[in-house]
Amino acid sequence: MKRIEQSPGLQAGVTQRDKTMGIRDNGLEVRLEAVQRRFGERIVIDNLTTRFAAGEFITVVGRSGCGKSTLLRLLAGLDAAQGGQLYADGRPLKEAIGDVRIMYQDARLLPWRSVVNNVALGLTGKRDIVRALALEALSQVGLADRADEWPENLSGGQRQRVALARALVHRPRLLLLDEPLGALDALTRIEMHRLIERIWREHRFTAVLVTHDVSEAVVLADRILLIEDGQVALDQMVELARPRARGDAAFAQLEGQVLDRLLTVRALEQRNQIRGRVSAIRADEVLAEVEVEITGQEGRRDKVVSTLTVRNLREHALEVGSEVLAIFKPNEVALALVDTTATANTEEHAVAQERAVA
Amino acid sequence: MRETTMPWRGIKALIQRRLSGRGTLPWLVPVLILMAWQITVQAGWLSTRILPAPWAVVTAGWGLLLSGELLEHLGASTARAASGFVIGGSIGFFFGLINGAYRLAENLFDTTLQMVRNVPHLALIPLVILWFGIGEEGKLFLVALGVFFPIYLNTFHGIRSVPPDLIEMGRSYGLRGWALFRQVILPGALPNILVGVRYALGFTWLTLIVAETISATSGIGYMAMNAREFLQTDVVVLAILLYAALGKAADMAARAMERRWLRWNKSFLAA
Numbered sequence: 001m002k003r004i005e006q007s008p009g010l011q012a013g014v015t016q017r018d019k020t021m022g023i024r025d026n027g028l029e030v031r032l033e034a035v036q037r038r039f040g041e042r043i044v045i046d047n048l049t050t051r052f053a054a055g056e057f058i059t060v061v062g063r064s065g066c067g068k069s070t071l072l073r074l075l076a077g078l079d080a081a082q083g084g085q086l087y088a089d090g091r092p093l094k095e096a097i098g099d100v101r102i103m104y105q106d107a108r109l110l111p112w113r114s115v116v117n118n119v120a121l122g123l124t125g126k127r128d129i130v131r132a133l134a135l136e137a138l139s140q141v142g143l144a145d146r147a148d149e150w151p152e153n154l155s156g157g158q159r160q161r162v163a164l165a166r167a168l169v170h171r172p173r174l175l176l177l178d179e180p181l182g183a184l185d186a187l188t189r190i191e192m193h194r195l196i197e198r199i200w201r202e203h204r205f206t207a208v209l210v211t212h213d214v215s216e217a218v219v220l221a222d223r224i225l226l227i228e229d230g231q232v233a234l235d236q237m238v239e240l241a242r243p244r245a246r247g248d249a250a251f252a253q254l255e256g257q258v259l260d261r262l263l264t265v266r267a268l269e270q271r272n273q274i275r276g277r278v279s280a281i282r283a284d285e286v287l288a289e290v291e292v293e294i295t296g297q298e299g300r301r302d303k304v305v306s307t308l309t310v311r312n313l314r315e316h317a318l319e320v321g322s323e324v325l326a327i328f329k330p331n332e333v334a335l336a337l338v339d340t341t342a343t344a345n346t347e348e349h350a351v352a353q354e355r356a357v358a
Numbered sequence: 359m360r361e362t363t364m365p366w367r368g369i370k371a372l373i374q375r376r377l378s379g380r381g382t383l384p385w386l387v388p389v390l391i392l393m394a395w396q397i398t399v400q401a402g403w404l405s406t407r408i409l410p411a412p413w414a415v416v417t418a419g420w421g422l423l424l425s426g427e428l429l430e431h432l433g434a435s436t437a438r439a440a441s442g443f444v445i446g447g448s449i450g451f452f453f454g455l456i457n458g459a460y461r462l463a464e465n466l467f468d469t470t471l472q473m474v475r476n477v478p479h480l481a482l483i484p485l486v487i488l489w490f491g492i493g494e495e496g497k498l499f500l501v502a503l504g505v506f507f508p509i510y511l512n513t514f515h516g517i518r519s520v521p522p523d524l525i526e527m528g529r530s531y532g533l534r535g536w537a538l539f540r541q542v543i544l545p546g547a548l549p550n551i552l553v554g555v556r557y558a559l560g561f562t563w564l565t566l567i568v569a570e571t572i573s574a575t576s577g578i579g580y581m582a583m584n585a586r587e588f589l590q591t592d593v594v595v596l597a598i599l600l601y602a603a604l605g606k607a608a609d610m611a612a613r614a615m616e617r618r619w620l621r622w623n624k625s626f627l628a629a
Contacts, residue, residue, distance in 0.1 A: 077530075078526060078530060098532065101530070101531075104523070106523070108523055108524055108527040110545070110546075111622050112545040112623075113545075113622075121531050121533070122533055152624060
């Protein structure tokens with residue numbers, strides 16, 4: 001674990017919360033110890049260690065492909081870790097998997113079952129009792145009146161509410177939310193935030209929400225985890241009072257902070273970067289190829305080519321002979337000027353203003 | 359001017375309303391054809407040896423119905439169709455299921471089945487007569503074989519086309535084995551399976567027509583071949599129409615199943 005920017009007093013904050021509130025006993029306490037997951041050569045979750053307090057609302061943010069969804073699938077038991085351990089309440093997470101429910105990006109309702117029967121999925125017992133339970137869960141999400149309709153007749157937001165009811169009916173102690181609001185319009189999202197927050201307060205489960213929307217993360221989270229290259233890059237407590245107002249100054253500041261961190265190129269890892277000198281620049285009207293001569297270990301000389309847009313090239317004083325840092329990312333080579341304040345990057349323009357690496 | 363056009367418009371609207379109703383208009387052309395047919399035969403322009411008048415077919419049918427012969431043959435054919443369909447359908451369904459669900463089964467059986475599928479099952483008739491004679495077994499065998507492939511292929515495809523997302527969701531909600539199959543996989547595959555059933559029903563009657571015409575001692579095909587020897591064209595035409603009606607009935611049954619089980623699926627409701 002390199003450079004985890006832990007907010008000061010993280011441990012204290014959590015334990016204090018547990019003590020003062022004392023009601024968070026329904027949620028599972030989850031610990032991840034040196035968890036690793038690879039897909040072939042690619043390490044998606046890299047030695048990840050963290051702890052989710054019982055009843056805590058955690059949001060996980062990160063760029064696409066950073067491993068946040070994989071983390072959730074590991075927690076859901078849909079995927080197995082190749083190294084490390086996952087614990088729930090001190091026992092292996094596997095044993096508690098019946099207390100874990102997941103909400104997906106799409107509602108995944110069975111189209112051949114009525115709304116109420118979708119909610120009842122996986123419940124066993126007498127028919128009328130099962131139905132009553134399902135109806136109760138439906139009324140919690142405000143959809144009891146649509147119980148006997150086909151899922152096809154519901155809007156996207158309503159379908160996600162049904163999916164939420166389907167998860168709630170099992171009284172989960174750990175609820176995993178895999179970008180469940182990604183496909184909804186802005187207004188419906190805000191409604192869903194309120195609904196999820198209300199239900200989380202009532203049920204007191206531990207919640208882990210994966211999202212790429214930082215403002216969503218700030219609205220809902222007790223704690224924001226920023227995942228980058230399979231590791232925790234930022235672990236930020238959110239101490240704002242609930243319900244949170246988006247217009248609030250403290251809210252905006254925190255949102256900006258997380259967003260800034262999210263946009264930073266992580267060129268900080270020594271093992272993925274090599275110093276070099278630009279040896280050639282070939283450009284057409286749109287794209288430019290920058291050839292960098294690098295000196296690797298054992299003094300072996302080599303050349304790498306980074307592709308960026310011409311506009312990006314012009315913005316940074318990049319010319320033949322410039323000292324640069326070549327940063328190797330899974331699918332590209334990013335360049336950072338040494339001793340100036342610019343980073344050039346092939347895909348991520350937003351990255352360009354980031355602090356230089358020295 | 360006005361006074362004269364108004365009633366004319368009223369009559370026109372009336373006719374349009376009468377004819378444009380979906381109930382009556384589609385039947386207009388068949389009725390006209392039947393009438394033309396009846397007239398040509400009655401006027402002697404068309405020999406009854408070639409084609410009997412529609413009315414003659416009706417009376418022949420009525421006569422056979424009264425003598426009990428018609429029901430006997432109809433029963434024999436229907437029994438054959440049903441048992442052949444059940445036998446071939448269940449075997450096809452079984453292989454579709456296991457090959458769809460298990461890679462091992464697919465690797466083991468699918469290539470063989472695909473090779474056999476390329477043999478037109480009606481080409482086996484001479485061989486089937488050698489094996490089974492002209493008894494019931496041969497006809498059952500042919501019908502079952504004809505039914506097997508549409509059911510097999512569509513079941514297999516249906517199982518495979520169940521969205522993996524839904525299966526994963528079912529698993530994460532605690533469904534395993536039979537529960538997962540009954541609640542997620544089978545309903546997901548059902549639209550395809552029912553398409554297979556419709557095809558199979560078509561094949562059932564087609565196979566039966568050929569098999570009964572070649573070798574039989576009862577059934578509609580036998581009735582038709584018998585009538586041919588005595589130049590009873592009306593009975594021959596009756597038999598042909600009966601096959602058509604039975605095929606239509608089977609198709610309607612399949613549609614009813616679709617309406618019953620695929621209520622949730624808008625695209626099927628529209629069809």
